[in-house]
Amino acid sequence: MNDDLAAIRRVLAGDVEHFAVLVRRHQGPLCGLVRSLLPRSADWEDVAQDVFLAAYANLATFDPTRAAFRTWLFTIARNRCRNALKRRRPELPGVLPEELDVHTPEEEARRREWFEQLDAALEALPFEQRTAFVLAEIQNLSLEEVGRIEGVSVGTVKSRLGRARQKLRAALAPAPEPP
């Protein structure tokens, strides 16, 4: 947090190159967030880059007394993703990194199938529920931070999160046996 503030001050003082420090520090979580909010997106990297450029252009308006830099950045990301989804075209499936766990081929195939089911279920969630789930469960933000980003109360975040979890877990439920 303090490191972010020091970097922001340097950028605002004219040291443009120091913005790279902020990008390197936050690029992983930000790309993960954008990738999760833009399902199967082929151009999520453009949106992620656009988020950083918007942050740079509006850096003077960042108020550290209101939110952490990461929360502010994620708010921009959330809004940019929402706009991108509005003008979304059919896109190629996104690719996520593979885990390096060792499984038998059968386990691996089954796991892959489950992951695909979860990816599809995440994509099918309404935007508000998806954002709440990704921010709280994948990015590990507090409910207060999620509420700040979404502009809603903690109670509303909890409710969206509960519904999102329910739908995602339902994606893992075994299909009923045919009669």
Next chain:
Amino acid sequence: MSPDDVFDAWKRRRAEAEAPPGFAERVQDAVRRRTPPRRFPVLRVAVGVAAVAACLFRIAATLGLFLEP
């Protein structure tokens, strides 16, 4: 693998998603092509204040025509 394990593994995989190679450099290149952010909108505030002052002066001058003895 239980459904809970699958669910946690899936969340972990999503959380571990990384930026593509060279991403920070591409952002920084785009940043360099942009004008540096203004620390404070000093010029904009100064222009606004000057405009308000000019407006008040004109109003006072116009009112002065009618208020002269």
